[in-house]
Amino acid sequence: MATTTTHRRHVLALAMLVIVGIHILGNQKVAAASCNETLSSLVSKCSRFVQIPGPRDLPSDACCQAMKQVTVGELPCLCKFVTPAALKVISMEKAVFVARTCGVTVPAGTVCGSYTVPPNFV
Template sequence: MASSSFQFLSLSALVMVATLCGVSADCVTSIPSLVSKCSQYVKIPGPEVQPSMDCCDVVKSLDVPCICKFVTPELQKLISMEKVVFVGRSCGLTVPPGMKCGSYVVPPLA
């Protein structure tokens, strides 16, 4: 039940952000797919876990700089931005140090 609640809250938050902020279709190809395939890898509690191929397939279709413009403090309460960067990089995306996503600034590579 907790997982379902998290997915519902994440989906609601992403849909709200996309709707209210006017995120274009170019930013997010499929919000429901993003939530269903990737939410377990970016939720706040728990360790960093390698994302699935299904999650990576969705992540690779994102326009990360575009999406980052619309990350709100409310969304940052639901997802770990550190895990978001981990997932992006694990899926082969270039997530440069110093890039700002909401109020989060991507740290230098370790």
């Protein structure tokens, strides 16, 4: 009887692990979809403020609204898009300026691609 009880406990523990694993994987897919939606919004509303050519301009209200939708959990996903090719088109200095101007906290030391966010600057 003790063996049957032990076996049931192992099966129950395994079932719980499977349920938790499915839940975690499901959340990762949701997070990835959310990241892609956020990136799309940022590109459509903020791209002109972060392009390499041109002056450092104050972002629009629409851009700031898109920036404020970025969650801390999405940062690693968004940073995956900061590739060497992307850095030839966008200025990370301008991107940090836009985010901070919009009131979004971008901690110094945050690494996005090969770029490391410096302390607050003007």
